[in-house]
Amino acid sequence: MPSPNVEPRQDGKTVRILLLHYTGMDDAERACAWLCDPISKVSCHYLVDAEGRITQMVDEDLRAWHAGQSIWKGEHDINSCSIGIEIHNPGHDNGYPDFPPAQQAAVGALGLDIVRRHRIAPEHVLAHSDVAPRRKIDPGEKFDWRDLHEQGLGHWVAPHPLGGGQFFQMGDSGDAVEALQAMLALYGYGIDITGEFDADTKAVVGAFQRHFRPERVDGIADRSTIETLRRLIDALPDST
Template identity: 35%
Template sequence: MTTPNRTFCAHTLATLRPLSLACGFVLALAGCTTTSPFIIDNKSYHSQGQEQRIKFIVLHYTVGNNERSLKQLTEGNVSVHYLIMDHQDDKIYQLVDDDKRAWHAGKGAFANRTMLNDTSIGIEIVNPGIKPEYRQVLRQTDAEYYAYEHYMDFEEVQIEKVAYLVDKLAKQYDIDPTHIIGHSDMAPSRKIDPGAKFPWEKLHKEYGIGAWYDEFDKSYIMNSGEYETASIQDIKQLFRDYGYDINDTDEWDKSSRNVIYAFQLHFRPQQPTGNMDSETYAILRALNAKYVDRD
């Protein structure tokens, strides 16, 4: 069956005069597309089998100044949804729409999910990362990991912007507190950002953002002697329960210690050693008690 719209188009094209062919042809084509014979109904029915695409917020530092960071994130193969510069202004720059995939996370995993570019919003914060005088310290010494004092501070206005933005996004997309993570949390053998100077504890206690442990639980677990009887496999399972991707070897090899270091950057930033100890264990157990065991 020919629709009235198509009949009109055919008649119009057939009766065009040669002198006005070019103009008439354009008008006729325009007439062909002004009306659709079908309607997309997105209100009558909805599938139960669906979920929110955005499940994580991943925070980074740029390892560069404003100009270099902006150039890299807009002209190169790396991209991010939001960029927070160190200017003393009120600007937060959105470089990629929330519903689009940005190339910020790379290879890694968290909470049993890989390909986090597909399920996350990335936020880059302009910060050089490691202080210039310490950038060769790992090569020049026997140290394996950067210490707290090796990292650069963030500007206070940047943290205020992060707090505003993450709070807004977490509420908008109903993101679990444990899914607000650093790049190092999901890629501990590749990345160390946003580093030891990023104030996770402050964001949680002052703005209600992200996850943090209860001090009472941590102290109780430290005093219980539980760490002394926990096996390596028991501890690694606790890391997995919280979300970290860690291997199942019976030793604290370099890959496993990278996970410990990433965890400490997030939850014990003033002493990020990469070594397992009773305090790190107590913090891990306290976090699981608060956020995982509740389920």
């Protein structure tokens, strides 16, 4: 089912990001219809339903309208350099059920094919919440990024265990907060390095937790969060 909500990729940009979303709607057919409705002004390249069936709506050579206002590694036009996969799930406002194994496997197989053909780096397989942490929380903490990594897709390290230790939260400030912001920016998140743990910093920390430390998503930069971030940075290739 082709979507009319497309255009050419801008400024000669090529695909280097695979971006995963959830639909946030209770029915996959309704989600598909919405993504193909000119009134919606949204689209994606693929939709994966709960049974693992895949529908392509936009040719990979074209710019779909799925990322919205977003940023990663200084790039603001994520739509022009990404392929978007919508994963059918009603979302946090509608009970947020688990992602079925068949759906998870289908996303993995489709994603692996895409990254191989476009030579997308593992660390550029991202959540919508990674590139728009102040607006979006999908696909959320129930999506199994570790399983995806075990299928050969995406960047992942074992999260540091939950526990005690120093933590940073809203209202904190100083060199340690500045260092935290610098690490998040180094990994790719769009965050200002101010030394102030403000609402934007909390949103970015929460997005990081949803993807890489999903056991607890609270926007507080505890030892587990910071050590997991350090491990991910250490695991990046030198050219990143």
